[in-house]
Amino acid sequence: MTRTRRLLVDPIRCDAHGLCAELLPEMVQLDDWGYPIVSDQAVPAHLLGHARRAVAACPTLALLFAEAEVAQPARSRR
Amino acid sequence: MSPTSHYLPRLLATVGRPDLAAHLQQWGPRPAGGPGLIHELGRARLGGRGGAGFPATRKWSSVAERRGSVVVVNATEGEPASNKDKTLLLHAPHLILDGAAMAAEAVGASEVIVCIDEHASTAWRATGHALAERARHRQDRVPVRMEVAPAGYVTGEESALIGWINGAAPLPTFASRPWEQGVDGRPTLVHNPETLAHVALIGRFGADWFASVGGAAHPGSALVTISGDVRHPSVHEVALGTRLTDLIGPAGPSEPVQGVLIGGYAGTWLDAAAVAAATVDPEGLAPAGASLGCGVIVVVGPQSCGLRAVAAIASWLAGQSAGQCGPCARGLPTVADAVGRLVGPNAPPRWNAQIDRWLWMIEGRGACHHPDGAVRMIRSGIQAFQGEVDHHRHAGDCHRPAPPLALPRSSEVMV
Numbered sequence: 001m002t003r004t005r006r007l008l009v010d011p012i013r014c015d016a017h018g019l020c021a022e023l024l025p026e027m028v029q030l031d032d033w034g035y036p037i038v039s040d041q042a043v044p045a046h047l048l049g050h051a052r053r054a055v056a057a058c059p060t061l062a063l064l065f066a067e068a069e070v071a072q073p074a075r076s077r078r
Numbered sequence: 079m080s081p082t083s084h085y086l087p088r089l090l091a092t093v094g095r096p097d098l099a100a101h102l103q104q105w106g107p108r109p110a111g112g113p114g115l116i117h118e119l120g121r122a123r124l125g126g127r128g129g130a131g132f133p134a135t136r137k138w139s140s141v142a143e144r145r146g147s148v149v150v151v152n153a154t155e156g157e158p159a160s161n162k163d164k165t166l167l168l169h170a171p172h173l174i175l176d177g178a179a180m181a182a183e184a185v186g187a188s189e190v191i192v193c194i195d196e197h198a199s200t201a202w203r204a205t206g207h208a209l210a211e212r213a214r215h216r217q218d219r220v221p222v223r224m225e226v227a228p229a230g231y232v233t234g235e236e237s238a239l240i241g242w243i244n245g246a247a248p249l250p251t252f253a254s255r256p257w258e259q260g261v262d263g264r265p266t267l268v269h270n271p272e273t274l275a276h277v278a279l280i281g282r283f284g285a286d287w288f289a290s291v292g293g294a295a296h297p298g299s300a301l302v303t304i305s306g307d308v309r310h311p312s313v314h315e316v317a318l319g320t321r322l323t324d325l326i327g328p329a330g331p332s333e334p335v336q337g338v339l340i341g342g343y344a345g346t347w348l349d350a351a352a353v354a355a356a357t358v359d360p361e362g363l364a365p366a367g368a369s370l371g372c373g374v375i376v377v378v379g380p381q382s383c384g385l386r387a388v389a390a391i392a393s394w395l396a397g398q399s400a401g402q403c404g405p406c407a408r409g410l411p412t413v414a415d416a417v418g419r420l421v422g423p424n425a426p427p428r429w430n431a432q433i434d435r436w437l438w439m440i441e442g443r444g445a446c447h448h449p450d451g452a453v454r455m456i457r458s459g460i461q462a463f464q465g466e467v468d469h470h471r472h473a474g475d476c477h478r479p480a481p482p483l484a485l486p487r488s489s490e491v492m493v
Contacts, residue, residue: 010252011403012445031439032412035404 004042006066007051011035013062020063023054036063085314085328086291086299089275093169096204098211101172108217109281111180116142119277121285123297128152128234128270129342129372131360134277137267140257142185144265149182149220150243151192153201153271154227154234157342158394159374161485162301163271165313167194167201170275171208175222177274180281182220185267190222193239197229231343231398235446236268238400249400250446270372272301293319296359300373306339306481307332307379318370322348322356325375332379337462339378341371343391344451347384347462367458382481385466388459389417390480395452405443410452412436417456420467423474430460430467 007027016034026047027039043051055063092104120135141147151174155163166174178190192209194202205224212218228248232238237254241247243261260266269277276298280288289297296318302325305311309330316325322338338348340356346368348356356362363369378384396410413436419425426432433456441453460467469476 010445011405011443012250012252014404016404031405031409031443032436033404033408035408035443037439037443 004067005048005051006040006042007038007055008064008066009036009038010062010064013060015060015062017059019057019059020054023057024050027051028054038063085316088279088299088315089166089170089173089272089301090313090315091170092173096169096171096208098172098208098215098217101170105173105176105279105282108176108180108278111183111185111281113142113184115180115184115277115281118280118285122276122280122288123295124273124276124280124288125296126270127272127276127300127372129157129344131369131371134269134273137257137269138181138185141187141265141267144258145186147185147187147265147267148261149178149185149187149190150239150261150266150268151178151190151271151274152234152236152239152268153192153194153198153205154239155195155198155372156229156231156234157372157374158231158484159303159305159339159343159376160372161303162313162373164198164201166271166275166301167198168204171205172212172217173275173278174271175208175212175218177277177281178222178269179218179220180277181267181269181274187220187267189261190218190220191243191261192222192224193227193243194224195229195233196226202226231395232400232446232448235448237446239268240266249402250444250448252445272373291317293359293361295361300358300370302358302370302373302375303485304329304375304377305485306375306377306483307335307382308377311482311485316358318359319362320358322353322358322362322375325358326377329377331377332381334380336378336380336382337384339376339387339391339455339459340368340374342374342451343395344448344455345369345371345374346454347388347458349462352462367454376481376483378481381478383421383466383476383478384459384463385470386421386478387480387483388456388463389414389421390483391459392417392452392456395448395455399448400446403444403449405440406449409436409440409443410449413440413452413456417460420460421470421475423470425471433460 021028116138124134125131233248237251238248240260256266292298352366392414396414399406401407437453
């Protein structure tokens with residue numbers, strides 16, 4: 001098992017400022033009303049810095065890190 | 079009902095005799111709740127009857143692991159097409175209160191709170207009367223109180239109701255875990271009244287008795303509210319696994335049935351072929367992507383327009399958004415308006431695809447499941463009534479109304 005981090009939006013706090021989509025376009029898209037659709041995949045290591053900045057920049061503290069225990073993918077399945 | 083009826087007299091065996099004496103005469107005294115009852119609910123495979131169908135035994139086990147818990151009976155029934163909980167409160171309040179008392183004893187709760195919609199005055203009067211009877215005859219070891227909750231579809235959402243009990247506005251919260259932290263921050267077991275009424279009988283007669291009707295995988299019975307284009311809008315109890323056509327037949331549907339909404343306003347539309355094929359249990363409804371939910375069944379007959387019903391309910395659901403989450407508050411009105419344009423003759427080209435895209439954007443993006451229910455109803459409705467969509471587009475509005483979507487007053491609903 002390895003610890004990974006995912007991003008999560010608290011939809012009640014989110015006010016569609018859109019900074020997350022500017023700072024982390026690799027993982028965040030905006031819907032037709034300006035609210036973020038966040039990838040449910042683990043944040044890849046090379047994007048962790050950008051993800052941290054996006055979380056810190058959210059004016060309503062709606063973008064969150066969720067810790068998740070994820071089973072390491074088996075290397076030699078077949 | 080007729081002798082060939084598929085309806086059961088279990089939960090509704092005391093219709094017209096809601097008093098404690100009739101209840102005790104019918105069912106005998108209630109046993110105490112304990113760990114054995116939690117096990118028995120697991121054997122009975124009892125699922126929650128408020129809509130989500132979550133296994134009762136798992137909820138109970140989570141709460142029983144923790145100390146100082148509370149039991150909440152969620153009898154708000156804000157679903158406009160559902161009347162089964164109010165019917166149960168009127169005709170068998172002691173069955174619900176027995177179930178709540180046994181639940182409280184089994185999980186070690188120190189309080190039971192019964193929440194009823196402020197507009198359901200006959201139901202809360204009946205419940206108040208039943209509580210007074212129980213106090214006089216010392217039926218409950220754990221104290222029970224009734225709260226008259228503000229009306230509103232979303233008020234009945236678990237976290238919204240708990241928030242309101244705690245003194246906040248009745249609005250859903252994000253990532254709530256009531257079995258850990260609910261009323262006053264205490265572990266809280268929230269159940270629909272019908273679920274607790276089943277508990278009262280399973281506690282008395284056991285899981286094998288419960289399973290003497292219904293299917294092997296999903297035994298037992300359920301309450302349903304049948305409305306729409308039927309001669310007798312009514313509440314009934316049926317064995318799980320009953321054919322949907324047998325279930326709606328005695329209510330007098332307008333034939334040929336064009337479609338059926340099952341599970342509530344946030345449920346799933348079945349077209350005529352799916353109605354003919356369906357049985358009322360998880361297996362029998364899975365091919366249509368449906369579930370019995372809170373037991374709502376709305377029939378669309380030939381005199382009505384199913385598409386217009388989809389548009390009307392979509393618009394109503396959009397109006398019920400708590401307004402907290404953008405994709406719900408902004409998205410549902412957008413998509414409800416878009417479905418309304420399908421009813422008129424001038425829907426833009428590729429409009430179905432545009433609606434699909436918005437539905438995809440809305441789904442799964444609220445703090446609660448209100449937007450997801452609306453998405454399910456709209457998506458299945460457009461699919462079930464695709465013929466109507468084409469007709470409206472090419473030949474113009476059919477000018478048939480939506481079926482009756484509001485229920486008669488509770489006192490007029492036949493059992």
